[in-house]
Amino acid sequence: MIRFASLGSGSAGNALLVETADTCVLVDCGFSLQETRLRLARLKRTPEQVDALLITHEHSDHIGSSAALARRHRIPVYMTPGTRLGARDPAYPRLREFHAEESLAIGSLEIHPFTVPHDAREPTQFVFSDGARRLALLTDAGHVTAHMIARVDGVDALLLECNHDPQMLAHGPYPAALKRRVGGPYGHLPNHEAQRLLSSIDRGRLQHVLGMHLSERNNRPELARAALAAGLGCRAEETALADQQSGFEWRELR
Numbered sequence: 001m002i003r004f005a006s007l008g009s010g011s012a013g014n015a016l017l018v019e020t021a022d023t024c025v026l027v028d029c030g031f032s033l034q035e036t037r038l039r040l041a042r043l044k045r046t047p048e049q050v051d052a053l054l055i056t057h058e059h060s061d062h063i064g065s066s067a068a069l070a071r072r073h074r075i076p077v078y079m080t081p082g083t084r085l086g087a088r089d090p091a092y093p094r095l096r097e098f099h100a101e102e103s104l105a106i107g108s109l110e111i112h113p114f115t116v117p118h119d120a121r122e123p124t125q126f127v128f129s130d131g132a133r134r135l136a137l138l139t140d141a142g143h144v145t146a147h148m149i150a151r152v153d154g155v156d157a158l159l160l161e162c163n164h165d166p167q168m169l170a171h172g173p174y175p176a177a178l179k180r181r182v183g184g185p186y187g188h189l190p191n192h193e194a195q196r197l198l199s200s201i202d203r204g205r206l207q208h209v210l211g212m213h214l215s216e217r218n219n220r221p222e223l224a225r226a227a228l229a230a231g232l233g234c235r236a237e238e239t240a241l242a243d244q245q246s247g248f249e250w251r252e253l254r
Helices: 033-042 066-073 082-088 148-151 168-170 176-183 191-200 221-232
Strands: 001-010 015-019 022-025 053-056 077-079 095-098 104-106 109-113 124-129 135-137 156-162 207-214 248-253
Touching: 001 124, 001 156, 015 033, 022 207, 033 066, 066 077, 066 191, 077 156, 082 095, 082 135, 082 168, 109 148, 124 148, 148 191, 156 191, 168 176, 207 221
Parallel strands: 022 053, 053 077, 077 095, 135 156, 156 207
Antiparallel strands: 001 015, 001 248, 015 022, 104 109, 109 124, 124 135
């Protein structure tokens, strides 16, 4: 059994809980220490229950207070060597480096990191498995690659970035340089690319698909839902999104 819940998803902070009956992993910690504790409490969890902290990459909305949380509660932290080099605060007491495409085990969770095109030192996303079911996290990628499609093909649940609508980004308030970064091939996944990825994978086992990392200025929920629905072949009201304030509640793979 795999359960998962989001503490929040967006440019102001990201964190995800993934757990089995005996293992609890926190993926990213993009909030302050106090805010992380409050959001964990909302999901009826405490830092003491977290067995490990996985970091996707060193951008502040993902790495946040991870070092402080790890030091305070002696939590092992897993990241790539590139992410370690890019981290502003390298003082992790129990740091474990891993390499993309090399699987690792934390308790009863099997974790398969894979590379994505993003403007960080050595970014990864993850597929989690309990041996029977697979959950994929795929955000912070500038475009869809064949490698990404292969890694999430046939999963049981997919947490997929729907960051922006290109027209809203082009006409929105961001400075030109930031628009180029977000909309570029190493920025963030636009709605139509999320749709294309969904259309390209085997969806036969999917129990859950959630749109993640929506921009509050360059996207609208109805646009993200429409893209997910088109990729899944369902109605927009059947889709689900994570948000910045509350993420999403616990979901389970059966």
